Amino acid sequence: MSAVIEVDGLTKSFGDVQAVNGVSFTVERGELLGFLGPNGAGKTTTINMLTGLARPDAGTISIAGIDCTRNPKAAQHLIGVVPDESNLYPELTGFGNLCFCGALYGMSRKDREERARELLALFSLAEAADRKFAGYSRGMKRKLTIAAGIIHRPEILFLDEPTTGIDVASARQLRQLVEGLHREGTTIFLTTHYIEEAERLCERIAFIVRGRIVRIESVAELMQPVQDRHAVLVSVAEPDPALAEKLAPACPDCEITAAGPAQVRVESAGPISVAPLVRFLDDLGFDVVEARKMHPSLEDVFVRITGIEADAMRKEREKPGGGKVDAA
Amino acid sequence: MKQWIAFCSILGKDTRSYYLKPPNISWGIVFPLAWTSMFFIRSGAGLEDIMSLLPGVVAVSVLFGTTSLLAVTVTFEKKGRSFERLLLAPISLELLMLAKTSGAILFGIVNAAVPIIMAAFLADLSQVQWGLAVPAIVLIAVASTFLGLFIAVSVSEVFEAQTFSNFFRFPMIFLCGLFFPIANLPVFLRPLSYALPLTYGADLLHGAFEGAMTMAPVLNFVLLGLFCLVLFGLSLHNIRRKWIV
Numbered sequence: 001m002s003a004v005i006e007v008d009g010l011t012k013s014f015g016d017v018q019a020v021n022g023v024s025f026t027v028e029r030g031e032l033l034g035f036l037g038p039n040g041a042g043k044t045t046t047i048n049m050l051t052g053l054a055r056p057d058a059g060t061i062s063i064a065g066i067d068c069t070r071n072p073k074a075a076q077h078l079i080g081v082v083p084d085e086s087n088l089y090p091e092l093t094g095f096g097n098l099c100f101c102g103a104l105y106g107m108s109r110k111d112r113e114e115r116a117r118e119l120l121a122l123f124s125l126a127e128a129a130d131r132k133f134a135g136y137s138r139g140m141k142r143k144l145t146i147a148a149g150i151i152h153r154p155e156i157l158f159l160d161e162p163t164t165g166i167d168v169a170s171a172r173q174l175r176q177l178v179e180g181l182h183r184e185g186t187t188i189f190l191t192t193h194y195i196e197e198a199e200r201l202c203e204r205i206a207f208i209v210r211g212r213i214v215r216i217e218s219v220a221e222l223m224q225p226v227q228d229r230h231a232v233l234v235s236v237a238e239p240d241p242a243l244a245e246k247l248a249p250a251c252p253d254c255e256i257t258a259a260g261p262a263q264v265r266v267e268s269a270g271p272i273s274v275a276p277l278v279r280f281l282d283d284l285g286f287d288v289v290e291a292r293k294m295h296p297s298l299e300d301v302f303v304r305i306t307g308i309e310a311d312a313m314r315k316e317r318e319k320p321g322g323g324k325v326d327a328a
Numbered sequence: 329m330k331q332w333i334a335f336c337s338i339l340g341k342d343t344r345s346y347y348l349k350p351p352n353i354s355w356g357i358v359f360p361l362a363w364t365s366m367f368f369i370r371s372g373a374g375l376e377d378i379m380s381l382l383p384g385v386v387a388v389s390v391l392f393g394t395t396s397l398l399a400v401t402v403t404f405e406k407k408g409r410s411f412e413r414l415l416l417a418p419i420s421l422e423l424l425m426l427a428k429t430s431g432a433i434l435f436g437i438v439n440a441a442v443p444i445i446m447a448a449f450l451a452d453l454s455q456v457q458w459g460l461a462v463p464a465i466v467l468i469a470v471a472s473t474f475l476g477l478f479i480a481v482s483v484s485e486v487f488e489a490q491t492f493s494n495f496f497r498f499p500m501i502f503l504c505g506l507f508f509p510i511a512n513l514p515v516f517l518r519p520l521s522y523a524l525p526l527t528y529g530a531d532l533l534h535g536a537f538e539g540a541m542t543m544a545p546v547l548n549f550v551l552l553g554l555f556c557l558v559l560f561g562l563s564l565h566n567i568r569r570k571w572i573v
Binding site for chain 1 (some may be wrong): 330331337345408410418480
């Protein structure tokens with residue numbers, strides 16, 4: 001494999017805010033790389049710089065050997081972009097939007113009409129082909145936006161938060177479509193704040209926090225440190241901020257951390273017996289409502305490396321107005 | 329070839345989405361009609377004075393038709409982020425903006441035709457120098473459109489575009505010599521008149537319709553063309569500076 005995207009020392013600030021700070025990475029041909037991070041981490045700003053919608057303050061970008069730092073337009077025929085918000089034309093139909101997007105890439109009328117019909121069928125939108133985009137549901141809009149991004153069969157696809165804000169069924173279908181594109185050999189650069197999505201789809205993941213990549217490795221490599229670890233999640237009825245400290249004597253070799261107001265997470269390099277933990281807490285007067293063994297996940301790795309709680313990241317995104325802050 | 333497919337598609341989409349919409353067609357007819365009637369009634373003139381009113385009405389129709397629509401449509405697409413889709417297309421920014429403005433230029437030319445067609449039923453237009461009138465109308469449409477583009481890329485909200493347009497349009501109508509000769513303006517306002525593109529278009533139209541020009545036609549065309557280049561260049565500069573940040 002050869003690197004099709006090469007980024008070195010990419011930096012961008014908006015006034016006093018350092019949105020992206022010395023980001024460097026490569027994406028191999030046919031690879032699916034995920035950019036995982038919270039709001040304001042610099043994901044969208046990075047995509048904007050890679051696609052020519054923003055100018056870097058410093059650093060270099062090369063796409064398929066073309067220096068895009070100096071001439072961002074030069075590689076635009078090779079890339080497809082699916083922005084974080086659907087940006088098609090509300091007054092055009094689904095079919096009309098796809099044909100228009102095809103024409104922007106110089107496709108002939110026959111080619112773009114055939115391809116539009118093919119994509120509408122693939123994305124289960126054939127019945128809505130003649131309806132105006134303004135009348136589409138959120139999930140349908142997302143699907144059509146992805147279809148518009150690949151109408152010209154790009155070698156490289158940039159997907160910015162593809163499943164944010166849509167229902168479970170649509171998100172599932174979109175992930176399957178992304179997997180399909182990846183299998184067909186499309187190089188995909190995907191940003192997401194959904195850890196499960198990144199774990200499921202991506203071959204390599206970059207954790208980005210406050211404009212810096214703090215780790216970039218394959219999923220297997222990222223999981224390596226936690227693979228042999230054992231974990232138990234204990235929940236009690238009444239919240240107690242000192243719960244972790246109080247449980248510490250019950251398992252001196254364990255790493256005990258608060259997982260919530262009434263939850264602790266007990267981790268160890270060896271197997272953990274649940275019964276003694278429950279008995280210990282019971283003796284201290286706690287009402288243990290649940291104790292279950294956990295399989296270490298990418299979420300654990302993310303939290304361990306970035307120090308950001310995954311729940312907080314999810315809630316931040318889902319609250320009203322929790323949109324982008326990193327893109328101008 | 330691929331770039332021209334994109335160019336024609338942008339022009340075609342804008343024409344269908346904006347310029348051929350019934351409200352805009354009626355705007356294109358009603359507005360020139362209203363201006364013609366207004367000046368006709370106000371001047372108390374008879375049908376024999378139509379030729380002296382026609383340059384003003386034609387120019388104003390073009391100016392308002394182009395700036396009103398372009399300032400709004402570009403701002404609207406930028407606000408709705410669909411303009412990003414155009415910026416991501418593999419076509420040069422120059423060609424992209426020419427495609428976006430071509431529809432408005434054509435709309436302006438059609439707007440100019442409305443009062444001329446109406447005048448044809450009321451007056452003898454056989455003395456009109458069409459060789460001068462047609463290129464003048466085209467250049468006024470181009471200059472007005474690029475002024476609309478300059479306004480559109482200088483603001484971020486649609487209402488700002490409307491307000492900012494009027495900041496340019498209304499003073500221009502009264503300072504460009506269309507309805508009052510520049511020589512009759514107060515001395516301190518005259519330099520301002522010569523800083524307006526419509527002044528040179530108005531002079532050309534006066535020449536074409538009434539045979540009375542104050543400047544050489546070549547000079548008028550060159551200066552009007554220069555305004556077009558400067559406004560287009562400034563708009564591109566603003567897009568690169570403000571929209572590709």
